[in-house]
Amino acid sequence: MTTTTTVTVKAFSFLQEPVEGKIVIKSPNSISHQSIRLSVNGSVNLQVRGGSAGVIESFYGVIKPIQIVKKTIQVRSSGRIPPGTTEIPFSVNLRESGESIAEKFYETFHGTNINIQYLLTVDIPRGYLHKPLSATMEFIIESGRVDLPERPLPPEMxxxxxxxxxxxxxxxxxxxxxxxxxxxxLATQCSLQDPLSGELTVEASSVPITSIDIHLLRVESIIVGERIVTEISLIQSTQVNYYPFMQQL
Incomplete structure (x- = not known):
């Protein structure tokens, strides 16, 4: 018998919505189970990638992971799942009433050295004689536009x-x-869903200019004791064609 369990959830803005999705169980035969549990785990971790170690990576093993959220709910009690495909919807609130999200939650972030990740895990124990079923997937935490600081109009430059x-x-x-x-x-406030906007003017140059490169950099920082350790890595590079008769781009 081949049995697979998959979990699907939607991306959402955590300050407005709970985690919503469904557990999809596919099996050619009926399955008896002791319960169906759903766990939510979120944490901030340092990670070491291949290659030479950077300044932040040198602290790997010294800085412990920061637990953001960890909770488990029971979606169903013991019972039996019929053969075929069964979809079980769920909804989980990451915060309790009156809890300050700004001091506890962070957006999903996968950087070069720092990783902020939220995972959903489904566990279906089936007793001592049967192998338990389990599946894990990542869901995305992002702030909605309504939660960003109100920016002046026109945007502050x-x-x-x-x-x-x-x-x-x-x-x-x-x-x-x-x-x-x-x-x-350059505009100082921008949603991840909006493009970066600004202006660039070449006023004078003693040598001819054939092109202009604009680099988008990622800045990652951690606090170690009384020090702030920072590393910068390149995310994206865009080349802007420059024509001598056009000074403003």
Whole structure:
């Protein structure tokens, strides 16, 4: 007999909705069980990937995982499941009434060194003579737009500039002597569902410019004692074509 158990849930904004989904049990024969339990686990962990260890990775084993949520509910008591496909809906509230979510919950995050993950596990014990059934899957926690700080209209923009004096890496002699100046502005608040918006203007350059690269970086930080350890990694790189007769992009 081949029996498979799968769990499906929908992504949701946790401040507005409970975790909702269904347990799908497929079996050619009827199944007797002692109970059907659903567990929710969420935690923050450091993770070590292949390659050379970074600054944050050097603290792996020192920083213990942070438990965000851990609870188990009984979806059904003992009984029997008929042959074929059986779907059992469920709904789980991650927070209790009056609990401060802002101090406890974090959005799902899979970074280079830091991992914030929420898992659903279904356990169906069947007694000593039968192998228990189990399935685990990840669900996504994300904040809804209504929970973001109210941003002014139009969106608040930060003005920046780039010159030869702001660069920390070595420059070609002709660039260092002739100089350049790039100015722009960027929106400081943005939903993950919206694009990043801003402006970039090349005001002057002593050498020809053929293209401009815009990098999106991920910044991960942990607190170790009285220190804040930070690592930066590249997420996305976009090249913007530049034409001499067009100064504003």
């Amino acid at each position: 930060v003005i920046f500039y780039i010159t030869q004096d702001t660069q920390r890496h070595p420059l070609l002699p002709e660039i260092k002597s002739g100089g350049f100046r790039v100015t722009g502005k």
